[in-house]
Amino acid sequence: MRLVLDWDGTCTATDGLVLAVQRFGDPDVFEAAERGIGRRLTLHEVIDMELATMRVPVAEAVAFLLAELPLRPGFREVVAAHRPLILSSGFRELIEPLLVREGIDAEVLANRIDESPLARGEGWRAVWRDSAVCTVCGEACKRATLPAGEIVFVGDGYSDLCAAKAATRVFARDRLCGYLDAAGVAWEPYDDLFDVLRALG
Numbered sequence: 232m233r234l235v236l237d238w239d240g241t242c243t244a245t246d247g248l249v250l251a252v253q254r255f256g257d258p259d260v261f262e263a264a265e266r267g268i269g270r271r272l273t274l275h276e277v278i279d280m281e282l283a284t285m286r287v288p289v290a291e292a293v294a295f296l297l298a299e300l301p302l303r304p305g306f307r308e309v310v311a312a313h314r315p316l317i318l319s320s321g322f323r324e325l326i327e328p329l330l331v332r333e334g335i336d337a338e339v340l341a342n343r344i345d346e347s348p349l350a351r352g353e354g355w356r357a358v359w360r361d362s363a364v365c366t367v368c369g370e371a372c373k374r375a376t377l378p379a380g381e382i383v384f385v386g387d388g389y390s391d392l393c394a395a396k397a398a399t400r401v402f403a404r405d406r407l408c409g410y411l412d413a414a415g416v417a418w419e420p421y422d423d424l425f426d427v428l429r430a431l432g
């Protein structure tokens with residue numbers, strides 16, 4: 232069994248990418264983009280729109296997240312017990328400093344931010360790790376990156392849906408619960424990550 236964790240809103244107390252975009256991006260673009268997720272827009276298109284409104288250096292957003300964003304209780308213990316893969320639709324630049332803050336070493340697969348457009352008065356640009364379109368959901372999603380074999384997947388949002396469908400066992404909170412119900416996929420609830428730890432035994 233391999234444990235795979237989403238990052239934002241799963242390992243973190245709230246979604247750090249959302250927090251950063253709401254703080255430093257354009258709230259109107261954010262609202263419009265989020266309403267389009269899974270309907271008019273792919274997740275990558277939504278995040279592309281949101282990042283394009285960012286007007287501060289990445290370092291400033293990182294400093295904000297370091298000050299404002301706690302991790303979810305039990306994260307340290309889950310990492311120590313299961314050596315999970317953290318599979319994120321977010322960005323290494325916004326994830327790794329939080330792991331450093333906590334002194335936790337974990338395996339992370341995520342995308343990159345190109346902030347060079349700031350120099351010409353534009354916003355951040357996503358450098359996607361994998362843009363291949365999934366044949367199941369029709370978007371670039373996490374499914375193709377899942378390790379082989381039995382997967383326990385822990386997530387909270389739209390970016391987790393397709394990969395969760397491919398998992399043996401799913402722990403869900405927040406919007407992912409409704410997406411899974413609509414898809415007829417069984418899931419177990421968690422609040423903090425100690426819940427996951429206990430359930431895994």
Ligand SMILES: [Mg+2]
Binds near residue numbers: 237239241386
């Ligand atoms: Mg998430």
Ligand SMILES: [Zn+2]
Binds near residue numbers: 368371394
């Ligand atoms: Zn997919």
